[in-house]
Amino acid sequence: MKLRNYHWKENVTGYLFILPQFxxxxxxxxxxxIEGIRLSxxxxxxxxxxxxxxxxxxxxxxxxxxxKSIYNTxxxxxxxxxxxxxxxxxxxxxxxxxxxxxxxxxxxxxYIPVMVSMVVMSMVWGFLLNPANGLISYAAREMDFSIVNLxxxxxxVLPVIIFVTFATNVGQAIIxxxxxxxxxxxxxxxxxxxxxxxxxxxxxxxxxxLVKPTTIYITIIxxxxxxxxxxxxxxxxxxxxxxxxxxMMYYLYNNAFKYNQLGVxxxxxxxxxxxxxxxxxxxxxxxxxxx
Amino acid sequence: MxxxxxxxxxxxxxxxxxxxxxxxxxxxLFPLYWLFTSSLKNSSxxxxxxxxxxxxxxxxxxxxxxxxxxxxxxxxxNSLFVAGVSTILVVIASSxxxxxxxxxxxxxxxxxxxxxxxxxxxxxxxxxxxxxxxTQDLGMVNSLWGMIxxxxxxxxxxxxxxxxxxxxxxxxxxxxxxxxxxxxxTFLQILLPIVxxxxxxxxxxxxxxxxxxxxxxxxxxxxxxxxxLMVGIATLMQDLNPxxxxxxxxxxxxxxxxxxxxxxxxxxxxxxxxxxxxxx
Numbered sequence: 001m002k003l004r005n006y007h008w009k010e011n012v013t014g015y016l017f018i019l020p021q022f023x024x025x026x027x028x029x030x031x032x033x034i035e036g037i038r039l040s041x042x043x044x045x046x047x048x049x050x051x052x053x054x055x056x057x058x059x060x061x062x063x064x065x066x067x068k069s070i071y072n073t074x075x076x077x078x079x080x081x082x083x084x085x086x087x088x089x090x091x092x093x094x095x096x097x098x099x100x101x102x103x104x105x106x107x108x109x110x111y112i113p114v115m116v117s118m119v120v121m122s123m124v125w126g127f128l129l130n131p132a133n134g135l136i137s138y139a140a141r142e143m144d145f146s147i148v149n150l151x152x153x154x155x156x157v158l159p160v161i162i163f164v165t166f167a168t169n170v171g172q173a174i175i176x177x178x179x180x181x182x183x184x185x186x187x188x189x190x191x192x193x194x195x196x197x198x199x200x201x202x203x204x205x206x207x208x209x210l211v212k213p214t215t216i217y218i219t220i221i222x223x224x225x226x227x228x229x230x231x232x233x234x235x236x237x238x239x240x241x242x243x244x245x246x247x248m249m250y251y252l253y254n255n256a257f258k259y260n261q262l263g264v265x266x267x268x269x270x271x272x273x274x275x276x277x278x279x280x281x282x283x284x285x286x287x288x289x290x291x
Numbered sequence: 292m293x294x295x296x297x298x299x300x301x302x303x304x305x306x307x308x309x310x311x312x313x314x315x316x317x318x319x320l321f322p323l324y325w326l327f328t329s330s331l332k333n334s335s336x337x338x339x340x341x342x343x344x345x346x347x348x349x350x351x352x353x354x355x356x357x358x359x360x361x362x363x364x365x366x367x368x369n370s371l372f373v374a375g376v377s378t379i380l381v382v383i384a385s386s387x388x389x390x391x392x393x394x395x396x397x398x399x400x401x402x403x404x405x406x407x408x409x410x411x412x413x414x415x416x417x418x419x420x421x422x423x424x425x426t427q428d429l430g431m432v433n434s435l436w437g438m439i440x441x442x443x444x445x446x447x448x449x450x451x452x453x454x455x456x457x458x459x460x461x462x463x464x465x466x467x468x469x470x471x472x473x474x475x476x477t478f479l480q481i482l483l484p485i486v487x488x489x490x491x492x493x494x495x496x497x498x499x500x501x502x503x504x505x506x507x508x509x510x511x512x513x514x515x516x517x518x519x520l521m522v523g524i525a526t527l528m529q530d531l532n533p534x535x536x537x538x539x540x541x542x543x544x545x546x547x548x549x550x551x552x553x554x555x556x557x558x559x560x561x562x563x564x565x566x567x568x569x570x571x
Contacts, residue, residue, distance in 0.1 A: 013474050014397025021388035021407075021449060028422065028444035029410050035421035091315075094308040108557065109316040112323065115553045116546040117503035119521045123528050123542040124322040127329065127535050133338035135325065167319060175561060199304045220412075228416045231505050235528050249416060256420050257510060265420050272417040280412035284405075 033273065039266035056267040066268075068243050069251040075158055076165070076247065077226045083166045084173050084222055085215060092177030093203045097189070107178060111171035121168045122235040129160065129236070151237050154244035161245060165232055169225070173218045180214040181207055213286060220283040224276050248272055326546065330354070330539040337536040353540035357527075363544060365516055366523035373435050373508070373519055374501040377442040381497050382490055385448025390478050392449065393456035394464055404453075407446045415441060416506055423510055437511040438519070442501050448493050455489030456482065492559045499549060520545045 040056055042049045060066045095106050113121055128136045131149035140148045150156045184207065192202050208215075230249040233239060239246035239254075248268060256265035329337050330353055331346045357363045391397070392404050415422060422441055423432075431437030459482060467477045483490070508519045518526070524541040532538075553560065 010395065011397040014391045014395040014400065017391035017395065017478075018388040018403065020384040021446075022403075024384060024440070024444035025407065025410065025446070027425070028415070028441045029413065029418075032415075032418040032421040032425065033413070035424070036418045039421060039424075090308065091312050094305065094312055098309075104557065106312060106316055107561070108553070109320050111560065112550065112553060113319060115499065115503075115549045116323065117505075117521060117549065119503070119505050119525050120326070120542045120546045121322065123524070123538060124326045126528060127539060128322065128325065130535070133340065133535065135342060138340045138342070179561060224412065224414060228414045230416070231525075235525060252417070252419070253506070256423070262420050262424075269417045269420060273413060276412055276414065276417065280409070284409055284412065 036266050036269050036273070039263060040270045042263050044262040045260075052263065056263045059264055060267055060271075065243050065246060066251060069246045069248045072158065072244075072246060073227060073229070073248045076162060076229060077223050079162045080166050080169075080226045081219055081222045083162070084170050085218060087166075088170055088173035088177050088218070089203075089208065089211075089215075091174050092181050093207050096178050096181035103178060107171075107175055110174045113168045114171040118165075118168060118231040119235065121164070122232045125164045125232075126236050152241050154241055157237055157241065157245045161232055161236065164236070165226070165229060169222075173222070176214055176218055177211060180211040184210050216282060216286060220279055223279055227272060227276065323546070326539050326542055329536055330543045332536050334534040334536050337534075337539070350536075353534075353537045354544070356537055357541045357544060361523065361527070361541070362515060362518075363520070363523065363541065366518050366520040367544070369435060369512070369517060370502055370520040373438045373442075374498045376435075377439045377501045378494055378497045380439070380443045381445065381448050382494055384443060385446075385493065386452055386483065386486070386490065387478070388449045389452035389456050390482060393453050394461070394482070395474075408450055411446045411450065415444075419506070419510065422507075426511060432511055433514050433517050434511070435517060438504075438508050441507065442504070445497075448497065451493050451496075452486060452489050455486040459485050488559075491556075495552060495556050495559045499552060502549065 039049075041051060041053060043052045043055070091106065091110065095103055128134045129151055131137050131152065136150070137148045140150070147153050147156055150160045188206055188210075189202060192206060197205070228249045229247050230253065233245055233247055233250045234253075237245045239250050249272075252265050252268040252272070255261040255268065328344075328346055331349050331351070332343065333348065333350045333352070336343060336347060388407075392400060392407075426432055426437045426441070429437070429440075431440070463481060463485075464477055467481045472481065503521065505521050505525070509522045509525075512518045512522055524538075524545050527538045527541045530538070
């Protein structure tokens with residue numbers, strides 16, 4: 001009896017300690033997910049909700065702008081993630097075994113743009129790319145490039161946004177890779193050195209395979225981050241020219257807060273939610289492996 | 292003989308790659324250099340082509356204008372409040388939960404932890420419509436509290452701090468218990484001081500994240516007076532005012548606090564970010 005009482009007490013203590021976090025979790029994560037799925041099946045007008053079944057999804061799949069937003073989002077995800085992983089491996093593998101001051105200089109200079117937020121960076125890039133008085137447009141004019149307005153051209157707008165997003169966010173991946181590579185046991189490099197392996201071989205045959213968990217982690221968090229890309233679109237292009245740079249998140253936002261199509265916006269949200277859940281399965285598996 | 296040849300080749304790759312990396316690092320910092328210097332130019336110099344690489348005359352009028360013509364001070368205070376209060380609440384809620392998940396035994400603990408951590412992968416942006424409606428029902432649209440509460444519902448802190456609690460030996464907690472300390476006292480006076488570096492990392496990472504948050508603050512803060520700094524300066528960008536120096540001054544005001552935090556607390560970033568990653 002006494003033992004049972006003790007167990008009961010320990011259970012209650014545990015629950016009390018997680019209670020604040022758990023309440024937040026229920027109100028602001030679990031409930032919105034359920035409510036979002038429900039709303040996606042309704043037509044919402046002011047305070048009136050009418051059940052429409054899958055009509056919102058049907059509307060979505062008849063909207064060419066929605067397809068454009070999926071296409072653009074996929075392009076962004078593929079290119080930004082590939083660039084980020086490749087470039088951050090290149091940077092980290094070149095600097096991780098150098099002296100501490102140099103490593104922290106490199107880490108800092110790539111991380112500072114991450115720190116100062118996408119809003120600020122979008123504003124600076126917007127200024128640099130401004131067709132009338134931006135530095136980049138001026139350089140393009142001086143070098144006789146045919147396209148000066150890079151953001152106003154449907155062929156150049158995606159590459160420019162890919163580059164801006166990549167340049168602003170790559171610092172985080174670099175920090176993670178440097179930390180992972182510093183953690184690789186030194187004797188492996190010594191052994192390789194004795195065998196006369198070149199730096200490139202060490203990178204490809206020791207470093208890259210050993211930091212694979214970090215690569216998986218970086219890939220997944222970056223896919224999810226790029227999926228919800230919004231600020232840079234709103235501030236640099238507004239989805240233009242002619243929807244050439246509209247993304248899923250921007251499409252969701254417009255439907256929800258501009259066109260007042262809450263049901264349709266919720267349906268986009270549900271689709272994005274399913275994509276993120278599917279993508280995160282391997283990551284969650286890795287996190288709980290051995291637990 | 293062969294070995295020295297190999298060594299030379301290796302050094303060559305190393306030299307070339309490091310030169311490329313330094314050049315890219317400087318290029319990477321260039322937009323920020325351009326931001327600061329442009330904000331100090333006057334409205335005609337900022338659009339002059341070919342450009343002045345360094346301001347000819349330093350003018351602080353753009354900064355004065357931002358604070359006089361726009362409620363930039365209000366925005367800054369709003370951002371400080373939202374980021375500060377969110378972060379304090381996150382630290383309280385997640386250190387409690389992380390302690391329980393690490394050191395206490397209760398029914399369903401592992402399952403609950405898995406559910407918590409899975410929520411890390413759901414960006415709150417995709418649920419922005421229902422989240423907005425809940426906030427509306429709670430009467431917190433156009434209120435700083437509406438920006439704060441949803442931010443507290445993040446499992447990142449639990450995940451980060453659990454790692455720190457796990458590294459504290461159980462014996463320490465048991466000793467405290469034998470000496471007669473209750474659970475709350477053990478948590479507050481024995482364990483919490485030990486995981487201070489983790490709390491520091493969480494504090495800074497969370498503060499920066501909320502400070503730089505945009506979409507949610509944009510949606511909730513519609514009145515000019517409840518706008519946060521990020522949302523406020525973004526409205527400058529959409530402003531038809533052609534004076535770019537003025538816009539750059541606004542962006543600088545939003546960027547400087549983060550740069551200061553980074554320079555002061557650099558080590559926390561490395562530790563916190565790497566601590567949040569998977570380790571095998």
